[in-house]
Amino acid sequence: MRERQLIELIARRCGPPRDRRVLRGIGDDAAVVAAKPVCVISTDSLVEDVHFTLSHYTPAEIGHKALATALSDLAAMGAEVGEAYLALALPGRLREEFSRELIDGVVDLAENHGVTIAGGDVVDSSALALTVTVVGWAENPERLVYRDGARQGQRVGVTGTLGAAGAALLLESYDHEPPIPLAADQRRALEQRLKRPRPRLREGLLLAESGASAMIDLSDGLASDARQLAQRSGVRLHIDLAALPLAAGVREVAAARGLAAEELAATAGEDYELLFTVDDRRVAEVEQALAAADCPVTWVGAVEVGTGVVFFDASGHCRCDLHGFEHGRVAAKPERD
Amino acid sequence: MRERQLIELIARRCGPPRDRRVLRGIGDDAAVVAAKPVCVISTDSLVEDVHFTLSHYTPAEIGHKALATALSDLAAMGAEVGEAYLALALPGRLREEFSRELIDGVVDLAENHGVTIAGGDVVDSSALALTVTVVGWAENPERLVYRDGARQGQRVGVTGTLGAAGAALLLESYDHEPPIPLAADQRRALEQRLKRPRPRLREGLLLAESGASAMIDLSDGLASDARQLAQRSGVRLHIDLAALPLAAGVREVAAARGLAAEELAATAGEDYELLFTVDDRRVAEVEQALAAADCPVTWVGAVEVGTGVVFFDASGHCRCDLHGFEHGRVAAKPERD
Structure with a gap:
């Protein structure tokens, strides 16, 4: 399966963006989203034989975990969840069925949390790797929680x-x-x-x-x-x-x-x-x-x-x-x- | 060099964010940025032996190209450039000097275009891969240019x-x-x-x-x-x-x-x-x-x-x-x- 076919598969599996804030999803040079005042972004990579092995994880579990660990960073900021972007480095040895199940794992979790997969990239690689970028939003930066706010006595x-x-x-x-x-x-x-x-x-x-x-x-x-x-x-x-x-x-x-x-x-x-x-x-x-x-x-x-x-x-x-x-x-x- | 050291190296090389819109950069669970009304996002991966070979490219050229190709997608939308996020999958065989030069290639180009490297991830991997997510901004979605606007006679x-x-x-x-x-x-x-x-x-x-x-x-x-x-x-x-x-x-x-x-x-x-x-x-x-x-x-x-x-x-x-x-x-x- 070539890059463009796989991107079309992802686009079909995701369907048209349900969130009206997503003005352009998969298919243009970049995605376009109606912003809220504060943007919160995190990127996380999962790599085969480093973070998971194909013998212990199903494709859907790999997809789920890649998105879940990225979303967890938004949770830790107290941000409202927004969109996600999936960069998939896929070895030729993995078959179409594998990609389909992996994408199901990502999209099922995204749908459960109202997250739109708004874009990404698919490239050939010798090792399977997923890089997920998640975008969250807030009305006010003062309402977010950082790592540096702990005070004596709390x-x-x-x-x-x-x-x-x-x-x-x-x-x-x-x-x-x-x-x-x-x-x-x-x-x-x-x-x-x-x-x-x-x-x-x-x-x-x-x-x-x-x-x-x-x-x-x-x-x-x-x-x-x-x-x-x-x-x-x-x-x-x-x-x-x-x-x-x-x-x-x-x-x-x-x-x-x-x-x-x-x-x-x-x-x-x-x-x-x-x-x-x-x-x-x-x-x-x-x-x-x-x-x-x-x-x-x-x-x-x-x-x-x-x-x-x-x-x-x-x-x-x-x-x-x-x-x-x-x-x-x-x-x-x-x-x- | 372990993940945290490399992240610290990137943070030092980038310095504190010069763009006042970047409220939190590297070091928290996620980056926080003061948004403009419309957010434009693209993710691009470059993989060793697929998009480049170590025999033909210097580390700085690899870093430059990864960011440049991602930024080019923002250019094609007519977006104002904002922040970039670098996910680096790095084989243990590559030495500290390699990472340093690669990061120089990314940060030099970023500085030339007023782009802040606001976050990212560093993971171990068998193949070198860079995934760059770039964020651009616009005041009005009508001012962006998409792929679907060509009309007869133009x-x-x-x-x-x-x-x-x-x-x-x-x-x-x-x-x-x-x-x-x-x-x-x-x-x-x-x-x-x-x-x-x-x-x-x-x-x-x-x-x-x-x-x-x-x-x-x-x-x-x-x-x-x-x-x-x-x-x-x-x-x-x-x-x-x-x-x-x-x-x-x-x-x-x-x-x-x-x-x-x-x-x-x-x-x-x-x-x-x-x-x-x-x-x-x-x-x-x-x-x-x-x-x-x-x-x-x-x-x-x-x-x-x-x-x-x-x-x-x-x-x-x-x-x-x-x-x-x-x-x-x-x-x-x-x-x-």
Whole structure:
């Protein structure tokens, strides 16, 4: 399938833009969109054998994950979601059916979140790679949430549950060892968190409206991402390991591998939950807003004077040795530290 | 060099955003930009051994070309240029010096055109690939130029000169044959057109202001690109081969290889000039505007009722057999038809 045919396939699969703000979609030199006052943009690449392997991911999962991880960056800013642009580097060895399923994965997620695929590029390549650019919008830059707004005395919260993607990676990387005793549906749920992460778009908007002062999405693991937020804000984050909300099954997987579940949750990445800070007086508001969105929120620590992140375990011991997770496999994100 | 170090290198090389519209650049989950009423976006990928080879291109040329080809799409819409986002897939075998020079190529061109590199991504990969997303702006969507506005009776114009990139590709692909007699500076000029194309950003804006009704950039060759414009506009384009403005040296290279120079110019791609249509009554205005910008403009044909593109040679014979150029080498764009 040549470039132009594939672009036509994408255009057909997407249909005419439903969002009236998209004045020109696929088919011109560039897309044209009616803007709102503030534009929020992020670009993310997923590469075969670096971020995923064809043996572990279906084409639709690859497409889903590429768009989801990009959208997660808009969620972390508290932006309204807008359009997405897909640059697809496709090896000739992959067949038309593969491209079709991959595009389905992208477009299904886009439709679920009201995102228009407004353009892109398709090129030949030796390795499969997807680069997704997502565009979000805001009425006022003051309403967006950055990484540098954490202030001493604020609380640290996290959406949803942690450790699911890390546990799924452990399950995968131990494929050939004796299986970990885990109910099939629980195993499946962990795997879905890794392969079909849900961008917390609505939750990000609600957190911005409820007064979150700093925010980041958990892509490289809490230990790494919290450090980024602390560094940009010029503060120290104090995190209680015992408070971390573990996803179901994480404790079992960690135990079977001789790991502490809370440490797995603190160091493994790809959960794509939101870590945020907020003033004490806005805590009830945050809880109400996220409850209305059916999203768990957990208070895991506090903002202090200092630098970096300090973890405390259940017995009150300081743990300064926790870092982002290095998965011992080819599909690990190589930049984790 | 790991991802974060490379991102820091890019951030340092770019410096703080000079454009006050860029509220947040590299360093947050997403970039934040003060928008204008209409947003124009395009994404373009360049892949090693598909669009370029490391044996023929310097790192700076690769960086320049990736941004230039993306910006050329904004030029073809008549958009004001805004920000750029660079997703870099980088093999571990390439050294820090390589990345540094590649980024220099991107940032030098960006600075020349007042473009801020506001974000991006760096990932590990087996093949070098650059995906550049460019964002342009307009006050009014009516002032942008699309591919579908050509109307019967209008003139067809082209900026600059044609065939330079095609001639440079011929020179390259015949490296091992007896050299074509060509002055060194002329050879160098042809090569620069291929490796450091100049996006016609100012010219695109001027053409939009002067009444261009349809426009496209010449990336796949006049024969292919004119067909796209004709198809989208529902018209036929009549092009006079003898009128095509040949770049210096194209005639010599074509002759040495037994090709008709005008056919080379009509079928070879990558010149990144603008093809446009305009009403007769606005012709003088277009000529004045482009003369003020020191850009040659040549009238090469007319818009007629019908479909497709018909070329006529100097003796008035119709040539319907001209198509986009297939370079007989690995660095050819594979999608040309």
